[in-house]
Amino acid sequence: MNDPTRSAGPSPAADGPMQAARSPAGLADAVRDQASGYADRRRTEAASFLSELARALRSGSDELDGQARAKPFVHTVADNLDALSDHVARRGLRELLRDAEAVARGNPLATALVAGALGYGTFHLLRSGNGDALKSRGEPRQPWGGYP
Numbered sequence: 001m002n003d004p005t006r007s008a009g010p011s012p013a014a015d016g017p018m019q020a021a022r023s024p025a026g027l028a029d030a031v032r033d034q035a036s037g038y039a040d041r042r043r044t045e046a047a048s049f050l051s052e053l054a055r056a057l058r059s060g061s062d063e064l065d066g067q068a069r070a071k072p073f074v075h076t077v078a079d080n081l082d083a084l085s086d087h088v089a090r091r092g093l094r095e096l097l098r099d100a101e102a103v104a105r106g107n108p109l110a111t112a113l114v115a116g117a118l119g120y121g122t123f124h125l126l127r128s129g130n131g132d133a134l135k136s137r138g139e140p141r142q143p144w145g146g147y148p
Contacts (some may be wrong), residue, residue, distance in 0.1 A: 050085035
C-alpha cells in the first residue's frame with residue numbers, strides 16, 4: 001500500500017539506532033531513551049536493595065532479644081524501608097526527583113545535615129582508600145581521620 005505522507009526510503013528505525021543518531025533530533029531521542037532505560041534499571045536496583053536491607057534488618061533483629069527498646073525500633077525502620085522500596089518501584093524518575101526536592105525544601109536543616117554527613121563520610125572513605133598510594137613508603141601512616 002502506498003502512503004503519500006511517508007518517504008520512499010526505509011524508516012530510520014529500520015536502519016537501527018546508528019541511522020537515527022545521525023540527525024540532531026534522532027541523537028537527542030537516542031540519548032533520552034538510553035538515559036531513561038539506565039534510570040529505570042537503577043531505580044529497580046535501588047528498590048530491590050532497600051527491600052533486601054529491610055529483610056536483613058528484620059533477620060538481624062532476632063539477635064536483639066535482650067534489647068526491649070531496640071527491637072521495635074529496628075522493625076519500624078525495616079517497615080519504613082519496605083514502604084520506601086514500594087514507593088521507589090512505583091514512581092518514575094521525575095516523580096522521585098520532585099518528591100526529593102519537596103522534602104529538601106520542606107526540611108532545609110535536615111537536608112543540610114544529611115548533605116554534610118554524606119560529604120564527611122565520603123571524604124573519610126576516599127581518604128582511607130587509595131589515598132595511601134600517593135604517600136611515600138617511608139612516611140608513617142596517620143590514624144584514620146587523623147591529620148598530619
